[in-house]
Amino acid sequence: MVFETKEITLKNGKTAVLQSPRPEDAAQLIDFIKTSCGETEFLARYPEEWGFLTIEKEEAWAKRFLEAPDALAITCYIDGRVVGNAEINFRGGIKTSHRAVICIAILRDYWGLGIGSAMFEGLLAAAQERGTMLVELEYMEGNERGRRLYEKFGFRIVAEKPNAYRLKDGSMRSEIHMQKYM
Numbered sequence: 499m500v501f502e503t504k505e506i507t508l509k510n511g512k513t514a515v516l517q518s519p520r521p522e523d524a525a526q527l528i529d530f531i532k533t534s535c536g537e538t539e540f541l542a543r544y545p546e547e548w549g550f551l552t553i554e555k556e557e558a559w560a561k562r563f564l565e566a567p568d569a570l571a572i573t574c575y576i577d578g579r580v581v582g583n584a585e586i587n588f589r590g591g592i593k594t595s596h597r598a599v600i601c602i603a604i605l606r607d608y609w610g611l612g613i614g615s616a617m618f619e620g621l622l623a624a625a626q627e628r629g630t631m632l633v634e635l636e637y638m639e640g641n642e643r644g645r646r647l648y649e650k651f652g653f654r655i656v657a658e659k660p661n662a663y664r665l666k667d668g669s670m671r672s673e674i675h676m677q678k679y680m
């Protein structure tokens with residue numbers, strides 16, 4: 499699915515561009531995911547766990563979003579640099595096609611500027627248009643900034659899976675599950 503390119507004005511007055519991730523930005527996109535995973539413990543992997551990524555694989559990842567009928571990605575570019583990415587994956591199957599799953603990451607320097615909110619608007623509009631009934635996401639215990647973003651868009655906590663994550667320091671974190679009815 500292609501996201502129609504959109505310019506937004508951030509809380510700091512700068513302009514950002516939201517668009518589908520571009521296959522030609524594969525190197526930048528790899529750098530983005532590794533950097534973001536190193537900046538916060540709230541993403542599911544450590545940077546070195548992305549070591550398997552190659553330019554070819556990342557190009558294929560970006561192309562898949564452009565071509566797939568059941569997935570949409572929105573990448574945020576500022577001055578041509580990738581600073582954030584969000585995805586919605588629509589489920590298949592007779593019993594589960596009413597559901598979709600969202601995930602999101604933004605570079606730390608750009609938190610709190612409204613990018614997450616703008617990307618959520620785009621993803622939820624796509625879910626609305628498709629007739630999806632239920633949008634879901636998971637976050638790691640302690641991610642209050644994430645929780646506020648999700649609550650602002652109407653997501654509510656439905657479950658908590660204790661000890662779902664074990665960090666390098668040995669501490670354990672729950673996985674919190676949220677849903678939003680469209």
Ligand SMILES: CC(C)(COP(=O)(O)OP(=O)(O)OC[C@H]1O[C@@H](n2cnc3c(N)ncnc32)[C@H](O)[C@@H]1OP(=O)(O)O)[C@@H](O)C(=O)NCCC(=O)NCCS
Nearest residue numbers: 540602603604609610611612613614615637643644646647
């Ligand atoms: C969580 C994340 C996606 C939020 O995106 P963002 O661009 O920072 O969010 P926004 O600027 O749109 O702010 C959304 C809401 O968060 C809350 N928020 C903003 N700044 C905040 C702060 N300093 N402390 C707590 N909450 C804050 C507000 O409720 C805000 O809504 P408002 O601007 O209408 O008041 C982003 O911080 C991020 O990528 N974090 C690291 C990776 C991550 O946690 N990903 C999610 C994994 S589940």
